[in-house]
Amino acid sequence: xxxxxxTGHLRxxxxxxxxxxxxxxxxxxxxxxxxxxxxxRSYVLDDQGRVRKHVNLFVNGAPVTDRDFLSDPVAEGDExxxxxxxxxx
Amino acid sequence: MPQIHVASRKGLFTxxxxxxxxxxxxxxxxxxxxxxxxHDPRDGSLYAALNLGHFGVKLHRSDDGGANWQEIxxxxxxxxxxxxxxxxxSGDWPPKKExxxxxxxxxxxxxxxDQPGTIWAGTIPGxxxxxxDKGESWALNxxxxxxxxxxxxxxxxxxxxxIHSVLVDPRNSARIVIxxxxxxxxxxxxxxxxxxxxxxxxxxxxxxxxxxxxxxQDPHRLAQCLDAPEIVWCQHHNGIFRSxxxxxxxxxxxxxxxxxxxFAVAAHPHDPETAWFIPAVKDEFRYAVDARMAAMRxxxxxxxxxxxxxxxxxxxxFDLVYRQALDVDGAGERLVMGSTTGNxxxxxxxxxxxxxVQAYLPPIYQVAFAPED
Numbered sequence: 508x509x510x511x512x513x514t515g516h517l518r519x520x521x522x523x524x525x526x527x528x529x530x531x532x533x534x535x536x537x538x539x540x541x542x543x544x545x546x547x548r549s550y551v552l553d554d555q556g557r558v559r560k561h562v563n564l565f566v567n568g569a570p571v572t573d574r575d576f577l578s579d580p581v582a583e584g585d586e587x588x589x590x591x592x593x594x595x596x
Numbered sequence: 597m598p599q600i601h602v603a604s605r606k607g608l609f610t611x612x613x614x615x616x617x618x619x620x621x622x623x624x625x626x627x628x629x630x631x632x633x634x635h636d637p638r639d640g641s642l643y644a645a646l647n648l649g650h651f652g653v654k655l656h657r658s659d660d661g662g663a664n665w666q667e668i669x670x671x672x673x674x675x676x677x678x679x680x681x682x683x684x685x686s687g688d689w690p691p692k693k694e695x696x697x698x699x700x701x702x703x704x705x706x707x708x709x710d711q712p713g714t715i716w717a718g719t720i721p722g723x724x725x726x727x728x729d730k731g732e733s734w735a736l737n738x739x740x741x742x743x744x745x746x747x748x749x750x751x752x753x754x755x756x757x758x759i760h761s762v763l764v765d766p767r768n769s770a771r772i773v774i775x776x777x778x779x780x781x782x783x784x785x786x787x788x789x790x791x792x793x794x795x796x797x798x799x800x801x802x803x804x805x806x807x808x809x810x811x812x813q814d815p816h817r818l819a820q821c822l823d824a825p826e827i828v829w830c831q832h833h834n835g836i837f838r839s840x841x842x843x844x845x846x847x848x849x850x851x852x853x854x855x856x857x858x859f860a861v862a863a864h865p866h867d868p869e870t871a872w873f874i875p876a877v878k879d880e881f882r883y884a885v886d887a888r889m890a891a892m893r894x895x896x897x898x899x900x901x902x903x904x905x906x907x908x909x910x911x912x913x914f915d916l917v918y919r920q921a922l923d924v925d926g927a928g929e930r931l932v933m934g935s936t937t938g939n940x941x942x943x944x945x946x947x948x949x950x951x952x953v954q955a956y957l958p959p960i961y962q963v964a965f966a967p968e969d
Contacts, residue, residue, distance in 0.1 A: 520651065546667070550651040553697035554673040561650040575693040576682045591650040 509536045511587040513547075523547050533564060534577030536587060551589055563590045598925065598966040600932050601642075602940060603630040606958035608644050610662060610966075613932070613942050618953035622662050630961065632920070634704035637967035638712055641730060645670075645701035645717075653698050653719075657731055671698050671717045671725035671734040696721055700754070703920065705762040708769025716772070718759030722749055724774060726788065737788045745779070745793075745811045752777035752814045752833065760919050761818035765825045765842070773818060773828060773843040780813035781830065781843045796846035800834050801879075817919040818843070819863035819871065827868040831861040831919075836873060838898050849898035854885040860922035862931060869897040872924065872931060872947050874917040883914040891933070891947050907950035908941065915939055920962035934960030 508527040517523055523544060530536035534556075541548040553559050558574040565571070565588040571579040581587065599621065602609040608630045610622040625646060632645040642658040644665070655670040673696045682691035700720040707714025707726075717725040717734065724737040749757035754777075761775030770787040773794075781794035793810035802812050814833035821827040830837040830846060835856040837846035849856070857878030864870035872893045875885050884890065889908035892901045909915075915935035922933045924947075931943035938957035941950045 517651065520648070520654075549654075549670065549672070550648075553652060554675060555693045555695040555697055556675050557693055557697070559650060559652055573682060573684075573690045576691050578682050578684070578691075 508583065509581045509585045509587050511536060511540055511589065513589045514591055516591060517547075517550055517589065521546055521550060530581055532577060532581055533566065533571050533573075533579045533587065536581050537577060559591075561592050563592065564588070565590065597930065598968050600923075600940075600942075600953075601633045601635060601962075601964045601966060602934055602954075602957060602960055603633040603644070603920075603962040603964075604934075604938075604958040604960050605629050608633055609957065611940070611953060613953060618940070620954075624662065624665065625656070632701050632704045632717075633962055633964055634706065634715070635964060635966045636706045636715075638706055638709060639730075640967070643704050643715065643731060645704060647700050653701055655701065655731055668731040669727075669733055671701065671719055671723065671727075671736070673697060673723065673736060696723070698723065699756070700758065702758050702760045703762055705764060708764055708766070711769050714769075716762045716764070718762050718774065720751075720754050720758035721756030722746070722758055722776060722779065724759050724762070724788070739784075739789055740774075740782065740791050743791065748811050749776065749779040752816075761815070763818055763820045763825070763828065763843075765820075766822050767825060771825075771842065773820070775815040775818035775830070777816065777833075778812065778814040780810045781815055781818060781828075781839075781846070783843050792844075794839065794843040794846060796839070796848075797830065797832055797837050798834055798848060799832075816859045817861050819861045821863045821868040822865040824868040827863070829861045829863050829871045831858050831873055833857070833879070836861075836898065838871075847898075849894075851894065851898060851900045853892055853901045854890055854903060858917070859919045860917045860933065862922045862924040864928040865924065865926055866928055867895070870895045870928065870946075871898075872922065872943075873901075874922060874933060875903075876916055882916045884909075884916075887911060887913050889913045889915060889941075891931070891943060891950065893947055902948075904943075904948050904950070906948065907952070909939075918961055920964075921960050923963050923965050925965050926968050930965075932963045932965065934963045936960065 513523040528539035607625040634643040646654040656665045676695035703718040705716045715727045725734045763773040765771035797813040826842045828839040828843040836849040855875035888910045915937045940954040
């Protein structure tokens, strides 16, 4: 299981508490998360399943390198953070 | 008088125009960009398209006049899954997917009165989507998406081409006209199964031999006369055009005007000779001509324009009215327009006299009269 935490800014739109999810890659963990809470998917990924341009994923503090296929490895007990770069105007 | 919906950079406002103070009766999605609003005259449903930036395009619907909203499915492209899994040892790391993703819902339009629940969505990048179930699910119009000319479509102000106008013929719901910046006007006679380009528009900034190329055109907005939908008006980047055959061919309007550049157009719902435009300084400057706000109207099919300034600021005005930010009521008597500077004006007596309803709204993307009872 990996621990996944969502930015508080996402919680303005969705109910997305921290959760534990299985998977050996970022994509597998996210798939498990989306199975439990399908509405989150389109907020984090675009139509093609890529990480949205202004969303960042970190595994144990390191940004994921494969933002399109989500193949970065995840180990038992890893912490995944879903964050975003704030902008506006 | 029906209420007015204002889709803005900072949420969706609804106002009561009868109120002298322009009282805002509702403000929802506060702080979020609302790129399109639809108040469906067939069943009263309200739709609001959001562009959350970080978190993408979202669509919400209210079935109780705006008191409560629920997120529904947003138009989306199918995920392309034909690529092999990535190999971290290859030289192409990180791997890239090329498929499209909806970046903005630019317009939401109801289908015909004989198509309850049908909604059309024009999007960036250049996809036309249709829902048959009030936005619970969406399908991409494949015929348009797969046009052989699509590689030649290009963005006009955005990175990719976008569909900002969808006109459904009130007499025949299968007849649909769309406007694309930049890929011209397209007509379907069979509900979207097949498409043909409109001709006759001219783009002066293209090379001379490409000036009349149908897919090189940048119509900023199309509008049809509801009682005579063969009349289609076009505010184009390069000028104003009019079609009398349902957008199959356009004729350039060359009447004297403060400017033939602008973004918005409203067609009179009953009089095919009448339409309104909001002139602006071209090309990249985009503000009121001579910093004086004006609306202009033709009542003779584009032979001439009247210019109306009463009630509009006549100095230091750098407002621009976007494509969907001008609307006319069902009688063709009252107009509303909103600007990039957050001004909202109501035009009375066919747009001959205006009054400011709001002055400090966020940048306005769309205004729309609510359906009349």
